[in-house]
Amino acid sequence: MSKEDWKLGESLDALNDMLYGGYGEIEGNEEIRLVWKDFEKNRNDLGVELTKNYYRNKLKHPSIFNTRFAEQKLSELEKGTGKTYFEMIQEIISEHPNIKLIAFEK
Numbered sequence: 001m002s003k004e005d006w007k008l009g010e011s012l013d014a015l016n017d018m019l020y021g022g023y024g025e026i027e028g029n030e031e032i033r034l035v036w037k038d039f040e041k042n043r044n045d046l047g048v049e050l051t052k053n054y055y056r057n058k059l060k061h062p063s064i065f066n067t068r069f070a071e072q073k074l075s076e077l078e079k080g081t082g083k084t085y086f087e088m089i090q091e092i093i094s095e096h097p098n099i100k101l102i103a104f105e106k
Helices: 012-020 039-045 048-059 067-079 085-094
Strands: 032-037 099-104
Touching (some): 039 085, 039 099, 048 067, 048 085, 085 099
């Protein structure tokens, strides 16, 4: 987003929108190599505990967020069947066939 004079929203929906292109560095469906640095570190950082906290924070704001959805996702994580924030990001990237993810470690 370095060429834009506005900031991308802090959400997975905003990430998905950005990957469709039309603003920022991606113009459209051109082939993109996305280099994800510190991939394994991020897998840990964006794992189960962070994701549980993500949903717990949503539960604190029932007037803004769908608490039933957050409770369901939190329950899935506690059972070991839910997706982590890291996995959700990977899933979003995989929905864009023009984007090739390159995992990179220092």
